[in-house]
Amino acid sequence: MSHPPTAPHRASAAEPTTQRANAPDDRPHAIEAQNLIKSFPSGRRREPVRALGGLTLRVRPGEVFGLLGPNGAGKSTTVRILATLSRPDSGSVRVAGVDALADPAAVRRSIGLVSQKPSAAPMMTGRESLEMAARIHGLDRREARRRTDELLDRFGLVDAADRLTKTYSGGMNRKLDVAIGLVNRPSVLFLDEPTTGLDPEARAQMWGEIARMATGTEQDGDTGVTVLLTTHYLDEADHLSDRLAIVDHGQIVAEGTPELLKSQLRGDSVVVEVADTAAAGVAAARLAAHPDLREVTHEGRVVRARTDHGAAVVPSALAVLERAGVVVASATVARPSLDDVYLRHAGRAFEAVA
Template sequence: MPSTSDGEILARGLVKTYTPRGSAPVRALDGLDLSVAPGTVLGLLGPNGAGKSTTVKILTTLARPDAGRAVVAGNDVARRPDAVRRAIGVVAQRSGVDPVATGRENLVLQARLHGLSGRDARARADALLERFLLTEAAGRRADTYSGGMQRRLDVALGLVHRPRILFLDEPTTGLDPEARAAMWAEISRLAREEGVTVLLTTHYLEEADRLAGGGGRIAVVDRGKVVAEGTPDELKGALRGDAVHLELGPSADLREACRVVAAVPGTREVRGVGSRGVSARADDGAAAVPAVLAALQAAGAPAASVTVARPSLDDVYLRVTGRRYAAEAAEDETPAEQHHEEVAV
């Protein structure tokens, strides 16, 4: 049984299976465990289909698990869903804004639905409009807002009733870099200055790194389970040495190239990535590169390019799942035939 003293959000052994019409059952969650401390940011990192959105649906009482238990703000999500809903704010992937109402009307209506008086609702709406830089557009219909403005209004709607926990499902999808940076700053401020516990899902590595970097944590989700958890520095620090990434020429044999690189002294954890990529780890990447390039050249599999870098979250994802995160995220949005199996040595 989850202990409510451990955190604001707790999940143990969550299992959820969907059966699409005419298709085989799909297990979205497969024993997922999760814990989020009060006043912190937890980023759920993983590509589409990893189980992030299903986790959020269960924790916000929009879906029931087939097995396992979850406690949010001290309340069991299955037994006390109304109490959970009063304690949380939710910003879903799809906008909840009424497009034909103005920004202020959207906020006032949301406040009234949460029981605020007319005066308090208007005051709260004005405060949020100012915080999210929407005051000048407050009297305009929401369908005239840019994508970034609508997303800021979405987050404002989730904060109307001053929730102690805020769920953000892909909060910056579709935003331009400037709007995304502004959203990051506001999310960090909520946790740091107001003590709001934030759980967000994302498939942007930079976003997870940035938002969890100030005392928050990252949970890497793969095939319905949390496969790694920690601060960004903890996760990257667990990977000793440097990451060496090579792109092979068009005629090279990937499997043979992996074997050649693995035979070079000082290299380890060699994997093929996609159809022509090779990733390896080395204690001293700069020193290992000349030997790696020479070995590939001698084997008739020359490299077209090589990079050496300190460990990244993409390297963490590769380590715990056996796949490149960026490539897998792209696979969710591209035809299935573009997928290539990993080759591990």
């Protein structure tokens, strides 16, 4: 997993939004999905593949809400349903106060969508792509040009505005995609894996722009945009989300602020990597009997446990494994992470499936 350079942390960049999220809010939810079920045919004489198995979520106005899960967990299917590109087999959806199943056209006027696939045509310039998107959304020619100029400047694309987008770098293309998603000044913006494939510097720039969108400024004219972000990057979800939901096999298994979810895990995480998978089973059995370790699991060559005694427990744990003849490659102790949260709720480490 890659880690970008220093980027603005969501908690500090958008403190007012976080405070709103923790305070009573009588406004209607910006996004409300109830018991979404969706299956896809899997071929002749095979059972359909269930992508969503009763997913329910509510997103407050003006917050960044992260959907965190491995590829295939159901995140993109959820976004497609919320953005009216697909219909659930059953369940209800309201976006920006509108029943998305009864009036999808009204929802589309209020949302922006940045999908995993590029939005701009490779043989058009960045300026042409933005102006075309603006005209599709009903802006007249003059307003479309003005909005295009605003967004080109905001995303640092002025110098590249009249180049074909096929000449853009991955980061430039992703900025253009987000600009296109904002062209109609949406109240709700869906970002589906917005940083996949970007280098660390481009990821950090995108993080900053996402935080800026949610906090908003009068100068931008896009104040308080509600952002639903899907990602399979733990660090991204942790940094950007006011609240997040962990999605596993089409269901939400945990939901809350990143800090709340991590604080629910008492103690520190102990991770021991051993020589082979057979040794991991032996190590897990021995460590499970250690009086200062609990919640011992193993996957592959990695054994995980929790402790209230931090690094002080490591010497005795290693002594137990040495007496059992287990060769240890590494041992670490860390504060609870979102990977630990996923392990607790999904029964396996996130890094093993992402």
